[in-house]
Amino acid sequence: MENLLVAENIYKRFGKFTALNNVSINIPRESIFGLLGPNGAGKTTLLRIINQITMPDEGKVYFDGKPLRPDDVVHIGYLPEERGLYKSMKVGEQALYLARLKGLSKHDAKERLKYWFKRLEIEGWWDKKIQELSKGMAQKVQFVITVLHRPKLLIFDEPFSGFDPVNANLIKDEILKLKEEGATILFSTHRMESVEELCDYIALIHKSNKLLDGRVSDIKKEYKSNTFEVGLDAVDEATLRQELEERFQIGPARFKSIQDDLKLTIKLKADESPNDLIRFLLTRARINHFVEVIPSVNDIFIKTVTQNA
Amino acid sequence: MRNLRLIINREYLARVRNRTFIVMTFLSPLIFVGMILLIAYLSMLNSTEQKIIGIHDESGMFAAEFKDAEQVQYLDYSDKSLEVARKEVLDNEYFGLIHIANVAPGEKARIQFFGKDAPGFGTIENIEKTISDKLTREQLISKGIDMSEIDKARAEVSVDIQNFAGERSSKMSNYIKMFFGGAAGYLLMMFIIIYGNMVMRSVIEEKTNRIIEIIVSSVRPFELLLGKVLGTSLAGITQFSVWVILGTVLLFSISSFLGIDPLAAQMPASTMVNEVAKPEINQLVIDILNLPYASLLGFFVIYFIGGYFLYSAIYAAIGAAVDSETDTQQFMFPIILPLILGIYVGFFSVVENPHGTVSTIFSLVPLTSPIVMLMRIPFGVPWWEIVTSILLLIVTNFGVLWLSAKIYRVGILMYGKKPTYKELYKWLKY
Numbered sequence: 154m155e156n157l158l159v160a161e162n163i164y165k166r167f168g169k170f171t172a173l174n175n176v177s178i179n180i181p182r183e184s185i186f187g188l189l190g191p192n193g194a195g196k197t198t199l200l201r202i203i204n205q206i207t208m209p210d211e212g213k214v215y216f217d218g219k220p221l222r223p224d225d226v227v228h229i230g231y232l233p234e235e236r237g238l239y240k241s242m243k244v245g246e247q248a249l250y251l252a253r254l255k256g257l258s259k260h261d262a263k264e265r266l267k268y269w270f271k272r273l274e275i276e277g278w279w280d281k282k283i284q285e286l287s288k289g290m291a292q293k294v295q296f297v298i299t300v301l302h303r304p305k306l307l308i309f310d311e312p313f314s315g316f317d318p319v320n321a322n323l324i325k326d327e328i329l330k331l332k333e334e335g336a337t338i339l340f341s342t343h344r345m346e347s348v349e350e351l352c353d354y355i356a357l358i359h360k361s362n363k364l365l366d367g368r369v370s371d372i373k374k375e376y377k378s379n380t381f382e383v384g385l386d387a388v389d390e391a392t393l394r395q396e397l398e399e400r401f402q403i404g405p406a407r408f409k410s411i412q413d414d415l416k417l418t419i420k421l422k423a424d425e426s427p428n429d430l431i432r433f434l435l436t437r438a439r440i441n442h443f444v445e446v447i448p449s450v451n452d453i454f455i456k457t458v459t460q461n462a
Numbered sequence: 463m464r465n466l467r468l469i470i471n472r473e474y475l476a477r478v479r480n481r482t483f484i485v486m487t488f489l490s491p492l493i494f495v496g497m498i499l500l501i502a503y504l505s506m507l508n509s510t511e512q513k514i515i516g517i518h519d520e521s522g523m524f525a526a527e528f529k530d531a532e533q534v535q536y537l538d539y540s541d542k543s544l545e546v547a548r549k550e551v552l553d554n555e556y557f558g559l560i561h562i563a564n565v566a567p568g569e570k571a572r573i574q575f576f577g578k579d580a581p582g583f584g585t586i587e588n589i590e591k592t593i594s595d596k597l598t599r600e601q602l603i604s605k606g607i608d609m610s611e612i613d614k615a616r617a618e619v620s621v622d623i624q625n626f627a628g629e630r631s632s633k634m635s636n637y638i639k640m641f642f643g644g645a646a647g648y649l650l651m652m653f654i655i656i657y658g659n660m661v662m663r664s665v666i667e668e669k670t671n672r673i674i675e676i677i678v679s680s681v682r683p684f685e686l687l688l689g690k691v692l693g694t695s696l697a698g699i700t701q702f703s704v705w706v707i708l709g710t711v712l713l714f715s716i717s718s719f720l721g722i723d724p725l726a727a728q729m730p731a732s733t734m735v736n737e738v739a740k741p742e743i744n745q746l747v748i749d750i751l752n753l754p755y756a757s758l759l760g761f762f763v764i765y766f767i768g769g770y771f772l773y774s775a776i777y778a779a780i781g782a783a784v785d786s787e788t789d790t791q792q793f794m795f796p797i798i799l800p801l802i803l804g805i806y807v808g809f810f811s812v813v814e815n816p817h818g819t820v821s822t823i824f825s826l827v828p829l830t831s832p833i834v835m836l837m838r839i840p841f842g843v844p845w846w847e848i849v850t851s852i853l854l855l856i857v858t859n860f861g862v863l864w865l866s867a868k869i870y871r872v873g874i875l876m877y878g879k880k881p882t883y884k885e886l887y888k889w890l891k892y
Contacts (some may be wrong), residue, residue, distance in 0.1 A: 237672030
């Protein structure tokens with residue numbers, strides 16, 4: 154049982170519109186899983202199905218090896234994209250209420266709230282009403298409510314949209330900390346920078362279909378094109394460029410360096426190794442810069458989406 | 463179950479702690495009592511006012527027939543000329559002047575009334591009756607009929623109404639039944655509208671606050687819906703109890719302080735009957751005491767619960783379908799319509815004929831049955847009709863709750879769209 158959550162062949166239609174078309178994902182334990190896709194791809198629908206807010210038309214969801222049951226909500230923490238709190242209720246009171254809805258006893262909920270309020274340095278807010286707090290402050294409270302019952306699976310829908318930069322960073326750190334503490338995290342986003350930093354696994358959803366999924370490093374290996382970025386210092390740059398052009402497929406490169414050198418990307422054939430390239434360059438120029446070009450998730454995302462358009 | 467209790471608890475507290483709710487709870491009885499006292503005061507003022515009416519009787523036959531009463535005093539101007547009489551009445555700002563022209567016996571009497579304002583129906587009727595009585599008597603005497611024989615022959619008749627079980631009732635008791643039934647039906651309608659709206663607002667609030675998705679990730683939408691309806695109804699019962707207790711205490715303490723009898727003020731008609739017909743009044747008291755309070759209260763509770771649940775489920779579905787309260791307008795009419803219809807059928811059809819076809823049908827149709835049946839019950843309804851209507855109400859409740867829950871489940875997660883009926887129908891199939 155290495156997967157905490159498995160969704161198998163999920164279909165969901167709203168009238169004539171198909172929101173999810175045969176989508177399957179596997180979320181390994183204690184990993185961070187990114188659900189990527191443009192707006193309207195079906196990410197939120199999938200998250201709602203996992204949260205049992207909507208039911209799939211077809212397909213099964215397994216949690217911890219067993220079919221997902223209504224009681225499993227206590228093991229899941231969900232921060233939806235559309236998030237808010239009761240405006241006229243006191244912070245502490247509604248945090249207690251929401252925690253108890255997740256099955257915590259009043260006493261436990263209180264203890265843990267105190268701990269989290271301390272951890273995020275918001276102790277003074279207990280008796281404040283949400284309408285007295287700023288949006289950023291309310292977001293912290295929402296985060297606490299999501300993680301309070303120590304769920305095995307944490308689900309964040311677009312966690313960084315709507316959060317101010319300071320809170321976004323704080324949430325990012327907390328997500329990593331929670332992962333260390335043993336939680337499994339699933340989040341959806343259309344912002345790729347955060348994926349690069351956080352995710353171990355991703356799945357790409359586009360127009361209701363899953364196009365791609367797997368370990369981020371595996372996907373990157375698959376998508377790299379045996380291309381290298383080089384910075385060279387040669388006596389006769391023109392001759393060197395010509396020689397390279399005859400032997401390899403080259404292109405312009407842009408990167409920062411302190412040298413005023415020849416910058417190129419060099420694509421090797423599938424059977425060639427970087428060592429062949431280095432051997433070729435060694436006798437002809439000084440190598441200042443030599444890096445394999447690894448596609449960013451953003452590149453992969455755009456490439457896959459445009460291919461399938 | 464545990465979550466349902468938590469939700470009910472929160473909803474109840476949210477309603478009860480609301481500032482408007484507190485103000486309304488404690489202010490309404492004050493306003494209500496104040497209004498009753500005002501009416502009592504005004505009707506007292508009205509009854510102490512005395513009218514002075516002048517009489518100019520050329521025939522000399524009728525002036526003595528007009529007897530002073532509590533509210534009217536008659537002044538005889540017959541010995542003066544009509545012109546002088548008119549002037550004096552006008553100068554003294556009296557209510558008016560009756561002029562009875564001298565006519566030969568057998569001719570039609572010519573009577574005129576002069577006044578600043580047109581007199582009320584009662585006054586005119588009184589004048590006409592006095593004169594016509596006197597004339598009839600005179601004519602009978604002139605035909606040689608002994609009046610004392612006629613007086614002896616006059617018979618008092620009052621129909622004694624009984625049902626087949628032998629229970630007595632009277633015309634008055636029918637009014638009382640109407641009053642109690644009507645009050646119960648009307649109260650029910652007010653309650654449904656006020657608290658149904660509360661449920662709807664609370665659903666909209668959760669939607670606009672965007673907390674709804676956080677909650678439904680912990681509890682089933684149906685549980686939330688049920689908890690909301692139950693919690694709000696508890697708040698309603700609390701408010702109602704406070705009203706009854708506070709209203710009663712206030713009414714009696716203030717009225718005893720001011721020396722006004724609020725019951726007398728409510729039924730001015732009964733004070734008039736008082737002297738004339740003591741047995742009638744006794745019957746009235748017996749009727750009021752004999753009303754089946756226990757079953758009336760029992761059925762009120764049953765129909766209140768049934769009706770309130772039915773309508774608040776619909777209110778909740780509407781709340782879920784819209785984004786703001788201003789969008790609810792288009793859906794309000796179909797809710798209000800059956801309620802108003804129930805009240806109208808109650809006040810017109812039931813009063814006219816409590817067991818007629820229209821009344822019977824509307825007291826069985828679930829959307830109107832809580833109101834109409836409550837109005838019919840004081841008149842005695844066959845038990846099988848009540849059972850049928852309650853069963854129909856329960857079945858409809860389940861159906862409507864099921865449909866509402868479907869719309870609710872989809873609606874709470876829909877933002878930014880103003881839904882149409884067609885769309886709501888589509889949601890049922892998601």
